[in-house]
Amino acid sequence: MSYFAGIDVGSLSSDAAVIDQDGRLKGWSVTETGPHSTNAAEAALDAALTMAGLSRDELAFVVATGYGRAAVPLAGKKITEISCHALGAYSLFPDVGTVIDIGGQDSKVIRLGENGRVADFVMNDKCAAGTGRFLEVMAAKLGVGLNDLGRLSLAAGGEVSISSVCTVFAESEVVSLVAKNHPIDQVIKGLHRSVVNRVAAMTGNIGIKPRVIMSGGVAKNAGVVALMSERLGVDISVPEEPQIVGALGAALMAAREAK
């Protein structure tokens, strides 16, 4: 049996996936990238290998993706996260038409063609608005755990509108809203709306083709997913582990490379 691995080194998390020659997921991991990309990539890989009960020697090929892909010396090939997310999503949902990935420092919308190929894509501008980083900054400001944002937002009775799209200015806007005693859950819903509007505007450039998948860390936030679905008027599917879609795609690329 041959095994393959994909490592996705993002700005916030480094994720790995290990598959066998039939494409079955054997192990995966989601770890913090921290200051050293190479170490993070290796730690993520080793964690996924531990879950799979395998060692590095048993891997036939490794593909690296994500912003830190160039800093992964043990990878035989580097492929962009655009192609990897498309293939990863396609392997999980063969009828996927569009992938919306909201990661730590960028958001992207990918329209798929045949066989998990990229037909077109659009990425966010040089700006943190509409990214995971935006929500991370706001959660810290509000003293709320990142994982609690979704629950609070879904339970909110109303919504406070956030007018600034800039992360820095929105942060001070949030401070003044809290100072005026606006309920925190309603502020959170407003922040989610801001992210959704920003990303939805990007989808307009390439069009939405069902089925729509959301991946990346922000897909774990049910509040954002619900607002996105409402805004686009389509159902949105979220994989069980949305953070490893890129790594899974990279592992599948690795299996292709070895053929």
Added chain:
Amino acid sequence: MSLSAKARMQFMKDLGFPAMLSLAKATKGKRKPRKANPDFGPPLKCAARLKEIMTRHYYLSRFAPGARPVAWVTSGAPVELLRAFDFYTIYPENHGALCGAQKMGPELCVAAEEEGYSPDLCSYARVDLGHFFSGKTPAGKLPKPDLLFCSNNICQTVVYWYKVLAHRLNIPLVLFDTPFNYGEITEANIAYMKDQILEMIPVLEKAAGKAFNMERFMRLAELSKSTSQLWGQCLETMQTRPAPMTIFDAFVHLAPVVSLRGLPVAQDYYEILLAELTDRVERGIGAITNEKKRLMWDNIAVWYKVRDFSELFAARGMNFVAATYTNAWAETIKHLDMSHPWESLAKTYSLVILNNNLEHRLGLMEKMVREYAVDGLVVHSARSCKPYSLGQYDLKRLLSHRLGIPAVVIEADITDYRFFSEEQALTRLEAFFEALEAA
């Protein structure tokens, strides 16, 4: 104009500059030559001649005041009128590109921003104003103009930018106002532009201190026309596979047709370039060694990244064979006709790509994709150039839909690299390469 200034300029042209050039050559000979990159074919031989022409143009310009009337001119202005009066012309946009390539963009932009100009203003305008305020330039020294000559066929920003210069220098600004073509060009607009030309002649006569000579104008307009046509023929050689030059070469070899059009030196240069390109076509010499895919570029160059981009693409076997930008100095010259000099001059300058509707641009790009056998499109969304960047997402969507070619948008700026995020641009480009290679 003073006789001593004229004599000094003539001396520098005949003896001073050649002496300086041989001195520069002598010192350069001691430097180690750059290592050849195996992704590229042999470099264009005439690049040395190009460098000499442009260096001389900027070097001699400092001796022009007093010897010749000096004008600062926008890239889309009907310079043929100035040639008839023997103006020494400086193109701030060409100078901006030079500053951009020398990575001086942010420094000069900041000099303009310190005077209160917004960072959202076009960076050619900021670089030029920054140079004006600080005196900094990689060209040594630029001559102060006696007159400003501006056409809004490329954008409205130039009008306000040149108004600032006119105000600060207290010199005349001659504006050639070209109404935007929402559909076909109208007879009323042609008449309006013709009237402007007739009105500007006395202003130019006054600034130049000499009378207009119709015969001389017609002769130089013909020269300008044949120069632009030669440039068009140079670009057409890229229709062959492999293409004998890349668009990154063309970005550089574009300089004479922009800023020396209507002078014999520009025409002579393109004859040399065309001969070399034709020879390369005949011998099957490509600009890159392994031309696997052919691409088209939209918008102005990213001047501080020309070399990096050319290497990035060549390493993947991707060659840019066409660009709407380089094509702009060849596209409309066919309208110039000395049997109707004023009407045809108006049409030549009014029908340029940026003064035309998006339907026109779409048609032009579709035609270029077919003629140059283009496999993919790279769209530069330039923060500086709003008229060029507007509508690009629609153009990209329509072109990829109609022609089935992959396309990518990268966000950058022409000279101000503070607005360029390298990692983001590279990820987009690499994803585009992957899509092209899979296609």
